[in-house]
Amino acid sequence: MEGDPTLRLRIFDLNCWAIRYLSKRRQERVQLIGDVLRQEGFDLVLLQEVWSERDYSDLKVKLGRSYPFSHYFRSGVIGSGLCVFSRFPILDTLLYQYSLNGYPYMLQHGDWFCGKSVGLVVAWGGSWPVLPPSCQLHAEYCREKDAYLPHRLVQAWELAQFIRHTSKAADVVLVGGDLNMHPEDVGIRLLRGWTGLRDAFAEATRFEGCEDGCTLVPGNCFTVKSELLPFPRGIRIDYVLYKVTGSFTVKCEELKTTKGTAPGMDIPFSDHEAVMATLQIRRQGQAVGDTLGTAEATLADVVTEARTEVGVGLRAAQRQRYSTGRMAVLALLLLLLQAAAALGTLVGLGAGQPFPKLSFTLLAFLAIGVLLLSTGLHLFHTMEVKMLQGTEEQMRMALRTLQEHP
């Protein structure tokens, strides 16, 4: 491909929803995904929520011929769920784990245990280095009362920073993944504005798929219908984003999504629709005008908006840190009081043990339990406060840089 002025890249992105024992018809779907990928022969396949390494290994065996290069990213207790299959050699990888990712005690949401991350892959497409980070941000569980918004914003910011810093020498940067944000959300605007990434759906010459490019649609038999009630046409939260640097041009020739079922089948790949993009990248003498410059004023607004949201999250985290700290102190006081009472009885100060022994012991254990739990939570919220403060400060610096060195 050396010297060829045009590179046509076909990208497949899917949140596979492959949770062992929990996801419906998982094995059947993973097999189906493998079959279709083998037939279609994309250049790059970015998969999320492949939680079982066994599923990855099965896919790797099946896809070995069409996609000789692949990588699975490990992180957190369960894993990152991210993997990449590529027709181009994968030269290098890097995993960046977001500093905030929900709460360990929200077991029903499970995000904390996944160690959500962005995985970076350096691939070599002919003579061009291609960087396709695959990523997934914290899920949104309730849009009206979204307690995780600050965490997702910190993640969007960290993702944007990670892409900016690692892609400086890359000719082609691709980002694919389930970003858990609607196209107009502040996090997406922040990510796009701060990195200069373009949205394949918005730029595509041809589009074929669900209305408005939605990737979570009521027509898919695995989606939870009640969650989509406010959005009867579905929502778009899976993206393919891209940019080229220097003397290249890029055009999104085609964007497709599946429409509730896998092509030619009666079951879907996943509860999410797959996103398939065809990009045409051309090498040319003169760089095309970057849209980033004109959007600088808007970018400052977006960063300001994001910073406000992070500030709201920071104050909530500070309140939680305070209340868990107070709880720990109260439990410690109770324990000390009990110890004093027990000591008093021992040295014969009081008129015998005033409490029944069992209740006394139970109370002590309860106090120890509360002390341990609240200390743990206090430490956790302390970390949360630090991370939110750090992000807020980075955003302030970004705003200053935007104003002073436009």
Added chain:
Amino acid sequence: MEGDPTLRLRIFDLNCWAIRYLSKRRQERVQLIGDVLRQEGFDLVLLQEVWSERDYSDLKVKLGRSYPFSHYFRSGVIGSGLCVFSRFPILDTLLYQYSLNGYPYMLQHGDWFCGKSVGLVVAWGGSWPVLPPSCQLHAEYCREKDAYLPHRLVQAWELAQFIRHTSKAADVVLVGGDLNMHPEDVGIRLLRGWTGLRDAFAEATRFEGCEDGCTLVPGNCFTVKSELLPFPRGIRIDYVLYKVTGSFTVKCEELKTTKGTAPGMDIPFSDHEAVMATLQIRRQGQAVGDTLGTAEATLADVVTEARTEVGVGLRAAQRQRYSTGRMAVLALLLLLLQAAAALGTLVGLGAGQPFPKLSFTLLAFLAIGVLLLSTGLHLFHTMEVKMLQGTEEQMRMALRTLQEHP
């Protein structure tokens, strides 16, 4: 400085050992560090172990004139302890937290709570972007039986990867910090080999300071003498590393360390010696020969050696994951047994309660305690296993890349 072909960079690096309530004569030393930095007028100051944000703020106020730009990196429960003061504008920052950093239950070592990280700062020195990451790796507590070696190797690898990926477009890359590794250790060789960074001590034209450039010396009144018994001359674990890319040359004109006390004073800055480097960077038409190419065979050996060590750590972590998992299962079985016994008594199956109530309750609480603790540890070691596996695989990929695309 635009157009000037020579940049002289004066760098100051110090592990400040400023732990509130624990470090001796902390406030006096922080004040002294501030005074000397203000007088000396370095270009870049990289500090580690500034654990109190109050100390950072005090320094910031004091150094505002000489170093108008600064940044404090927040992470972990306590913080990263990293901060940077700069004469050049700081345009951007990024924090990368190592995925492994000791064990939460090793309270006496405390590394886990610090959230050790590498902080990246993009500064603009005249017309040249300068990237000085400041970092600290996991401490070594016992060289003979070093349980943390795999963790420190994972950190060295992640640091090397982070530098490689973020510095591709940087003209000048500087790394300063307490790496907690001796110059001949595999981690240092890995870091230098994989990034192409050069060691200021080894390259310096002039050197003035402790013998062999040591930064932890018996002559310093704050060092723990027993730890230095095997090394009567001290050890060198604090480094200034650098590289330039493209058409630049760099020369380390001078390297200095303090010699057990701060210049002209009777107390030291810290228990570590400060490292002060003067670099001369020249812009020129032709790039100088990179030493990386010739060292490729050695590099493969170093990566292999590091991978073996990580493998040893992986097997230890797998054993710990297994034994904590078994402990959790046993505690759960005991609890179930107790529940069955209690239920049996309730429905009148057994001949009354065979155990005294108090012991029975205490045993149940003990079992709950063990269950919670061992489950927590099991989750932790699961994460550790994943991270070590991930690093081992990355190293395998690096070896393949080294062999196939030298």
